[in-house]
Amino acid sequence: MAQNSFTQHCRQEADTSALAQKLANSLSHLFQADKNAHLNISLEGDLGAGKTTFARHLIQALGFEGRVKSPTYTLCEPYPIQINSGNLPNAISITAHHFDLYRMRDPLEWQEAGFAEHFDEPGFCLVEWPEKAEGTLPAFDIEIHLTAGDDENSRNISFKANSSQGKIVIQKINAQ
Ligand code: ADP
Ligand code: MG
Numbered sequence: 528m529a530q531n532s533f534t535q536h537c538r539q540e541a542d543t544s545a546l547a548q549k550l551a552n553s554l555s556h557l558f559q560a561d562k563n564a565h566l567n568i569s570l571e572g573d574l575g576a577g578k579t580t581f582a583r584h585l586i587q588a589l590g591f592e593g594r595v596k597s598p599t600y601t602l603c604e605p606y607p608i609q610i611n612s613g614n615l616p617n618a619i620s621i622t623a624h625h626f627d628l629y630r631m632r633d634p635l636e637w638q639e640a641g642f643a644e645h646f647d648e649p650g651f652c653l654v655e656w657p658e659k660a661e662g663t664l665p666a667f668d669i670e671i672h673l674t675a676g677d678d679e680n681s682r683n684i685s686f687k688a689n690s691s692q693g694k695i696v697i698q699k700i701n702a703q
Contacts, residue, residue: 530701531694532687539680543577544584546684546700551588553699554651557692558610562619566651566692567665571658572673577682578655581673582625585653589623598627598655603642608650621650628654634661668693 537543557564570578583595589608598604603626609618624645628637637643637660646652646665657664668690674683688694 531697532685533697533701534683534685536676537682537684538676540577540580543581543682543684544588547581547584548588549700549703550696551585552703553696554589555610556699557696558619558621558649559613562612562621563649564692565647565649566668566696567646568651568653568669568671569657569667570653570655570671570673573675576673576675577684578673579627581671581684582653582655586623586625591623595625598625599630602626602628602631602637602640603645605645622648623650624648624652626652626654627656628659629656631659634659634663638663666690669696 535546537546554566557566570582572578579597586595586606586608589610591606591608595606596604603624606623606625608621608623610621612619626637631637654664657667666689668688670687670689672685676682686697686700688697
């Protein structure tokens with residue numbers, strides 16, 4: 528049976544970066560197959576677990592060259608990304624929306640800010656602190672949980688797929 532979840536021990540940030548690179552490769556395949564695909568990915572874990580660090584490595588692994596800062600105060604930061612389209616002449620344009628909902632005062636603040644439309648645009652949403660929205664967000668295709676390991680720089684990072692699209696992405700990570 529195909530695996531729909533896994534946990535990886537990352538001994539240092541470079542391992543977290545390598546895992547983010549694998550997710551980037553797998554997402555690239557997905558968008559090459561369907562340029563209008565959309566994925567929702569949660570990033571869960573305590574303060575300092577490495578959610579923003581993982582998001583930064585992922586967005587940069589997809590070729591974004593600018594700064595990836597924490598969306599703590601803005602709630603959401605968009606990142607335009609060009610995916611190599613293989614045989615086709617034009618690159619595939621998608622947008623990664625990186626959310627940090629920690630500072631929301633109301634569970635529906637993300638909707639009032641006009642962010643709902645980002646949840647089906649070509650690309651993906653990465654959401655830190657989804658629990659602050661108290662179940663009002665669209666379903667997550669993939670849930671990523673980060674927990675502290677046994678020393679300062681180690682983390683355990685778990686992936687769980689909840690949809691057929693999410694399962695394909697996870698299987699492609701495991702196949703690398
Ligand atoms: P969060 O967004 O979960 O609050 P951050 O990503 O902002 O956490 O902070 C995580 C901190 O831990 C960063 O300073 C990062 O450099 C550090 N760190 C050390 N080791 C790791 C690791 N293996 N994976 C991710 N981050 C790590
Ligand atoms: Mg963060």
